[in-house]
Amino acid sequence: MIKRYAYILPLLVVIFLLSGFSSESNNFPAPIKEPVAALYVNLLPSGIFDEDNQKKACEEIANNVANLCKLRNGSDLSAKTTKEYKAITMKFLKDSIVSGFLKIHEIYFYYKTPKEYALIAKGDFDILTIVEKSKAEMLFDENDQLIKIIATISPNPVGDKNGDKMVLEANNNILVISPQQSEGNIFNNLINNKNLLGDKFKTFEQMLQYNPAISAEIDIEQLLKDQIGGNIPKPVTATKLVRLFVAPQQNKVQINIPEKSEREELKNELQNQTAFLNAIFDNKTNYKLAEGKTSIFIETPVDEEQIQSISRKTMAFMLHFFVKNISSGQQ
Numbered sequence: 001m002i003k004r005y006a007y008i009l010p011l012l013v014v015i016f017l018l019s020g021f022s023s024e025s026n027n028f029p030a031p032i033k034e035p036v037a038a039l040y041v042n043l044l045p046s047g048i049f050d051e052d053n054q055k056k057a058c059e060e061i062a063n064n065v066a067n068l069c070k071l072r073n074g075s076d077l078s079a080k081t082t083k084e085y086k087a088i089t090m091k092f093l094k095d096s097i098v099s100g101f102l103k104i105h106e107i108y109f110y111y112k113t114p115k116e117y118a119l120i121a122k123g124d125f126d127i128l129t130i131v132e133k134s135k136a137e138m139l140f141d142e143n144d145q146l147i148k149i150i151a152t153i154s155p156n157p158v159g160d161k162n163g164d165k166m167v168l169e170a171n172n173n174i175l176v177i178s179p180q181q182s183e184g185n186i187f188n189n190l191i192n193n194k195n196l197l198g199d200k201f202k203t204f205e206q207m208l209q210y211n212p213a214i215s216a217e218i219d220i221e222q223l224l225k226d227q228i229g230g231n232i233p234k235p236v237t238a239t240k241l242v243r244l245f246v247a248p249q250q251n252k253v254q255i256n257i258p259e260k261s262e263r264e265e266l267k268n269e270l271q272n273q274t275a276f277l278n279a280i281f282d283n284k285t286n287y288k289l290a291e292g293k294t295s296i297f298i299e300t301p302v303d304e305e306q307i308q309s310i311s312r313k314t315m316a317f318m319l320h321f322f323v324k325n326i327s328s329g330q331q
Contacts, residue, residue, distance in 0.1 A: 031189035064316030101126035235266035
C-alpha cells in the first residue's frame with residue numbers, strides 16, 4: 001500500500017508548480033475566464049536582485065537546476081555534464097535575469113484547457129533585445145509608438161506542422177505566453193486590467209494580498225474530469241480542491257477531500273511522507289499534518305530563511321525546463 005501511494009505527495013507538489021505577484025490591491029493580471037488552476041510565484045524573496053545575497057542565491061539556484069536536470073535525465077550524469085548544466089544556468093541568470101534584458105520579478109500562470117492558458121511575467125524587459133534574439137515583430141500605434149512585440153513559438157520538433165503553436169507578446173514590463181489562437185485577446189485583457197477569475201477564486205485573490213512567495217489554487221475535480229483511464233490513485237481523483245500558500249505569515253497546503261474514507265486513506269499515506277517533503281527543502285521546514293472538517297492540511301512554522309529557500313528551489317524548478325539539454329555524447 002505504501003509503495004502504491006509513494007508518489008502521491010510528489011504528484012501534488014508537481015501539480016502545485018505546473019498548474020503560478022505581490023499585491024497591494026485587487027488589481028492583478030487574471031485574463032483567463034474561470035480557470036481550473038491559478039499559480040503565482042514571486043521571485044524577489046529568492047534574493048537574486050539583492051546585491052548582498054545575489055551571488056549565493058544564483059549559486060544555490062544553479063546547483064538545484066543541475067540536480068533537477070540530472071534527475072530528469074533518468075540516469076547518472078558525469079560530473080563534467082552536471083557542471084555544464086550549472087554553468088548554463090549561471091550564465092542565463094547573470095546575462096538574462098539579474099543584469100540582463102529579462103528581469104522577471106513575478107510570474108502568474110492560469111490554466112483552463114490545453115487551448116486556453118496564460119503564462120504571465122512582470123518585471124523590467126528590454127524588448128528590443130528580445131526582438132533581436134527572437135526575431136519578434138514590432139507593432140506600433142498611429143503615433144509610431146511601440147505598443148508591443150509578438151513572436152510565434154513552436155513547442156514541437158522542426159517539421160511537425162500539426163502541433164499547436166504558442167505566441168509571445170511583450171512590452172517593457174509584461175510578457176505573456178499563450179496559445180496562438182488567443183493572440184491579442186489575453187494581452188489586451190491585461191492592458192485593460194480585466195480580472196476574469198470569477199467567484200471560485202476569491203480565496204486566491206485574498207491570498208495575493210498577503211505578499212506570498214508562492215500561492216496556488218487548483219480545482220482538481222475540474223482538472224481531471226476529462227481524464228479517461230490512467231493510473232491516477234483514487235484519493236487524488238477524490239480530491240476536489242488544492243490550495244498552496246507560502247508567505248511570511250503562513251506556510252500551508254490544503255487538500256480538500258469531502259469523502260471521509262478517502263480523506264483518511266490519503267492522510268495515512270501522507271503521514272509517512274512529510275519527511276520527504278521536509279527533505280526537499282533541506283529540512284528548513286517541519287511540515288506536519290492536521291485535519292479539518294473536509295480537508296487535510298500540511299503546514300509548518302515559517303521564517304525568512306525558509307521562505308528564501310523555497311523561493312530559490314521553486315525558481316530552479318521552473319528554470320530547469322528551459323536549460324539546454326546536453327547530449328549523452330557530451331557526458
